Amino acid sequence: MPPEGRAAELLESAYQELRKARPQGAAHYERACKVLPRGTTRARYWEPMPIYVERAEGAYLQDVDGNRYIDCNLGQGALVLGNSHPAVVGALRSQLSRGTHFGPATEQAVALAETIVTAVPGAERVSFTNSGTEATLAALRLARAVTGRRKVAKVEGAWHGANEYLLFSFTTLSGPLGRVDANVDSAGVSHGAIADVVVLPFNDEAALSRIREEGPELACVIVEPVLGGAGCIPASPDYLKGLRQACDEVGALLVFDEVVTGFRLGPHSAAGRYGVAADVTTLGKAIGGGQPVGAVCGRADLMELLVAPRTGVGSRAVVGAGGTFACNPMTVAAGRAQLSELLSVPGHYERLEVLGDRMRRGLTELFARRGTQAHVTGLGSMFRVHLTPTRPESPRDLVMANGLATHLLRVYLELEGVLRGMGFVSTAHTEDDVDRVVAAYDAALGRLESEGLLETSREPVGSTP
Numbered sequence: 001m002p003p004e005g006r007a008a009e010l011l012e013s014a015y016q017e018l019r020k021a022r023p024q025g026a027a028h029y030e031r032a033c034k035v036l037p038r039g040t041t042r043a044r045y046w047e048p049m050p051i052y053v054e055r056a057e058g059a060y061l062q063d064v065d066g067n068r069y070i071d072c073n074l075g076q077g078a079l080v081l082g083n084s085h086p087a088v089v090g091a092l093r094s095q096l097s098r099g100t101h102f103g104p105a106t107e108q109a110v111a112l113a114e115t116i117v118t119a120v121p122g123a124e125r126v127s128f129t130n131s132g133t134e135a136t137l138a139a140l141r142l143a144r145a146v147t148g149r150r151k152v153a154k155v156e157g158a159w160h161g162a163n164e165y166l167l168f169s170f171t172t173l174s175g176p177l178g179r180v181d182a183n184v185d186s187a188g189v190s191h192g193a194i195a196d197v198v199v200l201p202f203n204d205e206a207a208l209s210r211i212r213e214e215g216p217e218l219a220c221v222i223v224e225p226v227l228g229g230a231g232c233i234p235a236s237p238d239y240l241k242g243l244r245q246a247c248d249e250v251g252a253l254l255v256f257d258e259v260v261t262g263f264r265l266g267p268h269s270a271a272g273r274y275g276v277a278a279d280v281t282t283l284g285k286a287i288g289g290g291q292p293v294g295a296v297c298g299r300a301d302l303m304e305l306l307v308a309p310r311t312g313v314g315s316r317a318v319v320g321a322g323g324t325f326a327c328n329p330m331t332v333a334a335g336r337a338q339l340s341e342l343l344s345v346p347g348h349y350e351r352l353e354v355l356g357d358r359m360r361r362g363l364t365e366l367f368a369r370r371g372t373q374a375h376v377t378g379l380g381s382m383f384r385v386h387l388t389p390t391r392p393e394s395p396r397d398l399v400m401a402n403g404l405a406t407h408l409l410r411v412y413l414e415l416e417g418v419l420r421g422m423g424f425v426s427t428a429h430t431e432d433d434v435d436r437v438v439a440a441y442d443a444a445l446g447r448l449e450s451e452g453l454l455e456t457s458r459e460p461v462g463s464t465p
């Protein structure tokens with residue numbers, strides 16, 4: 001790490017470069033700071049300012065200053081077909097002419113639910129929400145109602161949206177693996193939520209003994225099959241199978257949060273890929289084709305608690321759910337268009353694998369060639385670069401990441417015309433786009449190296465993709 005003064009100097013000079021490349025964006029950000037908290041609606045913003053987007057098409061995004069970026073953020077992962085896919089745009093146009101929001105039901109929503117039930121292991125019924133956060137909230141509520149138990153277990157490093165009951169230990173990780181601390185990661189969380197959460201280690205069998213220990217009080221275990229926000233780290237198959245078995249033993253529900261991985265990692269999502277079915281699955285992102293969406297799905301006997309019984313005056317659902325815009329026709333139109341393109345046109349998922357593998361292989365070879373202490377994680381069309389001494393298998397391994405270089409890497413990638421985000425490719429990306437992303441990493445790492453910010457070794461390093 002360079003001395004503090006030098007670090008500040010490097011940051012400021014990179015930020016100046018970005019501001020210079022984006023004069024209109026910088027002016028928008030100045031206005032934004034007067035009306036949005038710290039100039040943004042997101043909990044975290046990308047220093048020194050967000051990219052102000054003008055338009056996006058396919059694998060590319062253009063900002064208001066005319067800068068073009070290869071888009072590896074893809075609407076936080078929602079756009080599996082890339083930006084403005086003609087099938088999605090066409091479906092939205094057609095729906096627009098017939099109405100954008102109705103209270104009653106539509107046949108199209110039934111068809112979207114049928115697609116989900118056919119594709120997602122263990123899904124017999126689907127209930128739509130407006131966001132992934134609402135879906136994870138509904139899943140926990142359902143699990144408590146079904147089991148009559150209070151506690152929910154989550155994995156450290158996992159992000160499940162701004163969900164009151166799960167805002168724990170996604171950035172602050174501590175405690176021995178057998179008894180991980182439940183660190184509150186947001187001020188204002190209710191004391192009830194604190195008392196009711198158990199945090200489990202990721203990819204470690206200590207999680208299983210903890211589940212058995214907490215068993216009689218545990219309503220559910222919620223897990224992302226690939227830890228997305230914590231760096232695209234896939235669960236080991238044994239870990240997911242172990243969670244399934246431990247949940248069955250103690251009578252807790254297993255909830256897969258597939259908001260990111262659903263319909264991205266394959267036609268049957270991560271569950272199909274791993275061969276492990278959850279009792280309840282949360283979906284989002286891809287099923288909305290770029291419109292706001294979430295869904296909770298699972299066994300029929302559980303899911304039916306979300307809706308009031310048909311008979312009986314004033315009958316009420318056992319579990320509260322629903323929402324004014326849930327299942328809105330624009331979302332349904334875009335979601336159906338994206339899913340039907342992905343599922344009915346042969347070759348899309350194979351292509352996503354090819355591109356994801358090419359990205360991971362290209363980056364691994366780059367690190368080896370440069371002798372950079374870096375590793376790439378991910379699965380299918382998801383990838384993430386870590387400036388760590390070893391390949392991270394859990395978020396704990398990220399503590400060793402080179403913080404300043406990691407931060408500047410993102411800024412330098414933007415200056416090289418790559419919007420990194422969590423790290424996704426879409427069917428709209430080409431091999432050439434992937435190679436250009438790798439070339440941008442090469443340039444960005446070269447710059448970090450010349451600034452003395454990178455650990456390099458004469459022996460080639462890197463991880464196998």
Ligand SMILES: Cc1ncc(COP(=O)(O)O)c(C=O)c1O
Pocket residue numbers: 076130131132133134136159160161162224228229257258259260284285293294
């Ligand atoms: C795994 C996971 N679950 C839930 C959410 C929350 O979804 P939303 O942002 O749509 O509320 C996210 C958001 O990125 C996520 O990554």
